[in-house]
Amino acid sequence: MKGDLGDARRLWDSVPSGIAHALRPGIAKVSDEVIEEIQTRIPEYARPSDEIYIKVVRLAVEEAIGRFLDRIEDPDAPWDPEPFRMIGRGEAAEGRNLEPLQTAMRLGARVGWRRLTEIAGPLGLSPQSLYDLGEAIFVYLDQLADAAAEGFDEARAHAAGEMERRRHRLLDLLLSQPPAAAEAISDLAKAAGWRLPRTVAGVALDDQNGTPSLPPDILVGLERPQPCLLVPDPNGPGQPQMLDKGLRGWRAAIGPAVPLERAATSLRWATEALELARRGVLPGGRGPLRCSDHMATLIVFKDEELVGALAASRLAPLAHLRPSQQDRLAETLLAWLRYGRGAGEVAARLHVHPQTVRYRLRQLEELYGEQLGDPDIRFELEIVLRARQAAREGARPS
Structure with a gap:
């Protein structure tokens, strides 16, 4: 950018400042030609029935031409990119990308250059001055394009940030307890561009x-x-x-x-x-x-204190045994409850000999007696044994 400004300053210095005064009366005519070219070639800007929009386009074109002539008259004049940043922000607000605007700028530069070549003779422009002036037009065009891009990016970033804030607020509403009103959620979802699923x-x-x-x-x-x-x-x-x-x-x-x-x-x-x-x-x-x-496990661990109290009651017959004995019998009892009462099936699940399973099952019958025939007790035993198994697996070193 600095290099472009330096090039433009050198070019503007080489052009007689009086040229700007001679060109100003033709701003309106050149603007008409530029606008006609733009609306003919770029569909996005073809709005013949929208008087306000045409007025805005004219102001933008005349502003660009006028500022260019200002720079010829006074190369030291400060460069204020804000009007052209506003144009870029407007493009973002219209939902377009920058391609139509960049095309319009190039068309405007070509019209301006064509007009200069037509009047170079009457203005007394030397070939070198005409060349320098033409080159300055395209360096100036780059400056306009850079300023418009800055405004465009700024507007897009602001819009994205605002949309993100709306989506965060929507998430807050959806997760609030008690639930927010359906109308409030629907309105905010629409503003956030989120389809209600x-x-x-x-x-x-x-x-x-x-x-x-x-x-x-x-x-x-x-x-x-x-x-x-x-x-x-x-x-x-x-x-x-x-x-x-x-x-x-x-x-x-x-x-x-x-x-x-x-x-x-x-x-x-x-x-x-x-x-x-x-x-x-x-x-x-x-x-x-x-x-x-994993719904069953989640339900079991929903209230661990309650499960613990139930375990203390239902596993009480095992409490006097050594920890290793408790583990073996608890494992066997859970497999028996889950996979059926056949020693062969339980043995296959535990990868032990069926005779070992029969021995353990006789121990369990001695410890629990008639309780193993009660469906409610068997259900509670499976709950606490599943919880015990899950807890022990979670406590093992990974």
Whole structure:
């Protein structure tokens, strides 16, 4: 940019300042030619019935030409890029990229150069002065384009920041307890450009550096005390694979799919699952953990004090045994409850000899007596034994 300004200053110094005075009366005519060329060749600017828009375009063209002549008259005049930054911001507000504006600038420069060549003789411009003036036009064009790009980028960044703030507020509303009013959520979702889904799933994340690589329809709350995501329609086509890929390298737990108004519940389940994964109770290997695959364990560990009290009661017959004996009998009893009462099936699951299983089962019958015939007690035993197994696996060194 500095090099361009230096080149422009050298070129402007080489052009007689009186030329600007001679050219000013023709600004309106040249502006007409530029505007006609732009509206003919660039569909985005062809709005013949929009008088206000045409007026704005004319002001922009005349401002560009007038400032160019100002620089010829006074090369030391300070360069103020703000009007052209405003043009760039306007392009961003219109939802366009910079290509139409850059094309319009090039067309305007060509019209200006063509007009100069037509009047070079009457103005007494030498070939060198005409060449320098033409080169100055295109250096000046670069300055305008740079200023417009700055305004465009600034507006886009502001718009993106505002959209991000709306999405963060939307996430807060969706996760609030009690749930926010449906109308408030709908209005904010519309302002944030977020389509209301039928179902959502909360995703709890471990705090890590960086941002998951995910589609823009996923609401991201990495700055929250518990970093999280909210995924629309998590069971839709391709969604599970997308989450697996996007959350690669993250420890994450995905809550169950729920209606939108129960988003906080899904995230709460995901948060509880993530904590169990940290403890090793639930698997925390590669890929996100899905609550739907571990609902029984989540239910069991929902109130560990209550499960502990139940365990103290139902496992009391084993309490007087050595820890190793307790472990063997608890393992056998759980397999017996889960896989049937045949010694062969239990032995296959535990990878021990059937005779060993029969021996352990006789011990259990002596310890529990008629309790093993009660369906309710068997159900409670399976609950506490599953919890005991999960807790012990989580306590093992990784």
